Amino acid sequence: MSATRTRILQILREKGEATAIELAARLDLRTVTIRHHLRALRADGLVREVRPLRNGRGRPRMVFTLTEAANRLFPRNYEGLVRHLLPLTVSPDKIREVACRMSQEAHLHGRIGRDRLSAAVAFLNEKGYLARLEASEDGSIRVEIRNCPYLEVAREREELCALDAALIEELFGAPAERFSCIVHGDPACRYRIRSEVA
Known part of the structure; x- marks a missing residue:
C-alpha cells in the first residue's frame, strides 16, 4: 500500500x-x-x-x-490479553468449555465420517493451524498441525496445548492422543484420533 x-x-x-x-x-x-x-x-x-x-x-x-x-490493519495486543486472561481459565472444565464453544463455530452438527473430518480440518485451517489428515497403518486417523497460532503464549502457558487437544476432540468427535508438540520442539503437533470417527 x-x-x-x-x-x-x-x-x-x-x-x-x-x-x-x-x-x-x-x-x-x-x-x-x-x-x-x-x-x-x-x-x-x-x-x-x-x-x-x-x-x-x-x-x-x-x-x-x-x-x-x-x-483490523492496526496493531492489536491479543497476545498480551491472552497472557493475562489465561490464568483465570486453567481448570480442565473451563478448557473443555472453551473448546466446545470454539468447535461450535465449525458447524459440524450432523456431519459424520469423511465429511466431518474434511470440515474439521477446513475449520482448523481457517483459524491458521495449517492442519492436514494422515491415514495410518493401524487404521487410526492422524491430524498434523504445522502452525501454532499462539506459539509464543503457549510456550509460557501450556494450558493452551490442553485447549488444542480438547478442541481436536470436540471437532473430530472422538478421543485424541497427542504424540508430538511444537511447543516441545517437534516440527508439528500430531494427534491420533480413534478410527471410529472415519
Missing part, C-alpha cells in the same frame, strides 16, 4: 472521519489526488462514505471513515 494511502488510513483512525478536503490539507496534497486515493481505498473495502457534509453553496462534501476491514 502506498505511503499516502497508509497516512489517509492513519488520519481517519485518529480523527474518526474526514472529508477529502480535510485530508488534503493534512497531507499537503491536492484534493483531486486525495479523491483518487479514497476511490482506491473504497474499492479495497478500507474506507466508506458516512454522510454528505453541507457547507454553504456547491456540492456537499462527502465524509469518509474506516471500515472494519481497515480497523
Whole structure:
C-alpha cells in the first residue's frame, strides 16, 4: 500500500472521519489526488462514505471513515490479553468449555465420517493451524498441525496445548492422543484420533 494511502488510513483512525478536503490539507496534497486515493481505498473495502457534509453553496462534501476491514490493519495486543486472561481459565472444565464453544463455530452438527473430518480440518485451517489428515497403518486417523497460532503464549502457558487437544476432540468427535508438540520442539503437533470417527 502506498505511503499516502497508509497516512489517509492513519488520519481517519485518529480523527474518526474526514472529508477529502480535510485530508488534503493534512497531507499537503491536492484534493483531486486525495479523491483518487479514497476511490482506491473504497474499492479495497478500507474506507466508506458516512454522510454528505453541507457547507454553504456547491456540492456537499462527502465524509469518509474506516471500515472494519481497515480497523483490523492496526496493531492489536491479543497476545498480551491472552497472557493475562489465561490464568483465570486453567481448570480442565473451563478448557473443555472453551473448546466446545470454539468447535461450535465449525458447524459440524450432523456431519459424520469423511465429511466431518474434511470440515474439521477446513475449520482448523481457517483459524491458521495449517492442519492436514494422515491415514495410518493401524487404521487410526492422524491430524498434523504445522502452525501454532499462539506459539509464543503457549510456550509460557501450556494450558493452551490442553485447549488444542480438547478442541481436536470436540471437532473430530472422538478421543485424541497427542504424540508430538511444537511447543516441545517437534516440527508439528500430531494427534491420533480413534478410527471410529472415519
